[in-house]
Amino acid sequence: MQIxxxxxxxxxxxxxxxxxxxxxxxxxxxxxxxDCDVEEPNCALFFPGVYTSLETVSVYYPxxxxxxxxxxxxxxxxxxxxALIALAGEVIVFDKMCHGCYACSELCxxxxxxxxxxxxxxxxxxKTGNLVVTEGRINVGEEQAVPMVKxxxxxxxxxxxxxxxxxxxxxxxxxxLAHSERIILVTEPTPYGLHDLALITELCLKLxxxxxxxxNRSREPFxxxxxxxxxxxxxxxxxxxxxxxxxxxxxxxxxPHVPVLRDVLEQLRERICHE
Amino acid sequence: xxxxxxxxxxxxxxxxxxxxIASALLYEFGDVALGADCDVDGSNFPILFDPQPLExxxxxxxxxxxxxxxxxxxxDACAKVCRFEAVEKGARAKILRDACEGCGYCVQICxxxxxxxEDRLTGTIKVSSIRTGTLMVHGDLEVGGDNSGRLxxxxxxxxxxxxxxxxxxxxxxxxxxxxxxxxxxxxxxxNYVLLVTEPSLSGIHDLERVAALVTGFSIPSGIVIxxxxxxxxxxxxxxxxxxxxxxxxxxxxxxxxxxxxSLKQLKTLMxxxxxxxxxxxTHLTKRLKSSxxxx
Amino acid sequence: MILAxxxxxNDSNASMDPRFGRAKSILITDxxxxxxxxxxxxxxxxxxxxxxxxxxxxxxxxxxxxLITGNGPGGNASALLSRMGTKVFTYSGEITxxxxxxxxxxxxxxxxTL
Numbered sequence: 001m002q003i004x005x006x007x008x009x010x011x012x013x014x015x016x017x018x019x020x021x022x023x024x025x026x027x028x029x030x031x032x033x034x035d036c037d038v039e040e041p042n043c044a045l046f047f048p049g050v051y052t053s054l055e056t057v058s059v060y061y062p063x064x065x066x067x068x069x070x071x072x073x074x075x076x077x078x079x080x081x082x083a084l085i086a087l088a089g090e091v092i093v094f095d096k097m098c099h100g101c102y103a104c105s106e107l108c109x110x111x112x113x114x115x116x117x118x119x120x121x122x123x124x125x126x127k128t129g130n131l132v133v134t135e136g137r138i139n140v141g142e143e144q145a146v147p148m149v150k151x152x153x154x155x156x157x158x159x160x161x162x163x164x165x166x167x168x169x170x171x172x173x174x175x176x177l178a179h180s181e182r183i184i185l186v187t188e189p190t191p192y193g194l195h196d197l198a199l200i201t202e203l204c205l206k207l208x209x210x211x212x213x214x215x216n217r218s219r220e221p222f223x224x225x226x227x228x229x230x231x232x233x234x235x236x237x238x239x240x241x242x243x244x245x246x247x248x249x250x251x252x253x254x255x256p257h258v259p260v261l262r263d264v265l266e267q268l269r270e271r272i273c274h275e
Numbered sequence: 276x277x278x279x280x281x282x283x284x285x286x287x288x289x290x291x292x293x294x295x296i297a298s299a300l301l302y303e304f305g306d307v308a309l310g311a312d313c314d315v316d317g318s319n320f321p322i323l324f325d326p327q328p329l330e331x332x333x334x335x336x337x338x339x340x341x342x343x344x345x346x347x348x349x350x351d352a353c354a355k356v357c358r359f360e361a362v363e364k365g366a367r368a369k370i371l372r373d374a375c376e377g378c379g380y381c382v383q384i385c386x387x388x389x390x391x392x393e394d395r396l397t398g399t400i401k402v403s404s405i406r407t408g409t410l411m412v413h414g415d416l417e418v419g420g421d422n423s424g425r426l427x428x429x430x431x432x433x434x435x436x437x438x439x440x441x442x443x444x445x446x447x448x449x450x451x452x453x454x455x456x457x458x459x460x461x462x463x464x465x466n467y468v469l470l471v472t473e474p475s476l477s478g479i480h481d482l483e484r485v486a487a488l489v490t491g492f493s494i495p496s497g498i499v500i501x502x503x504x505x506x507x508x509x510x511x512x513x514x515x516x517x518x519x520x521x522x523x524x525x526x527x528x529x530x531x532x533x534x535x536x537s538l539k540q541l542k543t544l545m546x547x548x549x550x551x552x553x554x555x556x557t558h559l560t561k562r563l564k565s566s567x568x569x570x
Numbered sequence: 571m572i573l574a575x576x577x578x579x580n581d582s583n584a585s586m587d588p589r590f591g592r593a594k595s596i597l598i599t600d601x602x603x604x605x606x607x608x609x610x611x612x613x614x615x616x617x618x619x620x621x622x623x624x625x626x627x628x629x630x631x632x633x634x635x636x637l638i639t640g641n642g643p644g645g646n647a648s649a650l651l652s653r654m655g656t657k658v659f660t661y662s663g664e665i666t667x668x669x670x671x672x673x674x675x676x677x678x679x680x681x682x683t684l
Contacts, residue, residue, distance in 0.1 A: 011290010
């Protein structure tokens, strides 16, 4: 079972639910918690321990070979990302702007732009009891989250993986959602929450996946959201609770101390395991 | 840009109350100010202000390959070079638009000149009048749209153009989340950056990253601690961190459901009856004014 | 000595454009502000990506020694300019190219470093 916890936007309670659900499920079997929020992977903060590196993730970019270059100018102006600039007999490459299309490298008549690897981040892992926490972590300043997310997804455990997805609806979020068997969307009962929930629900449906919504920090019903949720699978509600927020802020899972959260996790397990 | 001063509200982490603070500031500064929403991937800033669109400008943020079917002979040369699996082979090649990154390699390689690049619509920039009697410039990125950094730059530019036209002296900008290209685009050239954070481990972790970015730009900046009483030890860590980085604590807000309750009623914090919160925002506004010397 | 200014229009009395990569036009002149000419930047600013490095390339092709702009170029463009030995200065406020030139002449502009 591959379950992704996602939200239209950061801060709705995605990481709180992912860490608590994974820890709760690990009481009765092996679970992998896979953090694909590669720009801000925070799941491992909840489970201190030593990391084992699983993979260094690389992308390929052209490296100028001045000995081979005849300054013929074929490469100049070819790169639509302007990652390569030919200037006064030199070719300057901005590796972070390169998308890795290989055009300059393969069309260079002299083979003066060989593609070479460049590390953009790591996939690493730590283990506590039955729970394996694996994260993709992109280096600060790198912008290509998609190859990083793809690498992290290779480390799913086919039996049971809880994925903490990237926030939003951009390319890296789509990549994760496309690889999920079940999607849980976390939201909060406000106009902002509803706006973002509508966007990501649309994306899930476009991918042919019916999401299950968990409304976090729930108090009195919020009319427009109730109306929206009538069209979806019966949602679950986590009541607003300062203890949950406090345990989260200290980097601890809250469910062993907060019965209302434990109830929701049990219902989630029921729903997920009955499928 | 224009003579208007610009305050950009950002937070590394989502959910810290960034947009609630930005909305309260825009309300409190009144019609001397104009709003700009640079959180284009989840544009929430306009929601509380009942925006009525005045202008809508298409934004073409990237390119996509297009096959001219008359010239294509189905030779597959393009499919062979495409690293993004964006070409479907066949009697006529087909471009999978979602996968195409716009590199143009196929254009270079096609023996029949059957491929061209065209601009791709990736978002919209909107100018709207809002219920507080001023304007907001905001934008929507198409789902999965690329190049939000440039969209952010164009929204801010448009806000400065409008500020100049209408004689506004201040722009309140709801900045982009994270630490990537869009946030750099949100703050470059701003007059003041307000960093909203919360006293959680992830909040601190993200604040450190985003504060490093801001101090690198040498823009005057300060911190707002939201939900300050949620974890006092972490709150103290943030205060120390601010001292170390030369960032004053401009305001602190308690952990309260008023933030979400006011949203449900589509009101800014200034329109609630929580006098404690209102006083804190008024005070924050005064401190910002004296930092900017805005009348 | 060749100087370049990022400007909003092809006119020495037009406002400076604080942006580098997406500047509306580039004014080229000498150390006495003789006969300014203007470089079209339309092709560069219309591109989706990497306008800064392309603009730096344009500046380098014209053998510019001093560049005066507002916000300062980004990291990639700065790297190119410093490789070509172009000195960069920034101004503040809203001023014309003529005024920026006068300030530079008096040594009032800030050298830009990233």
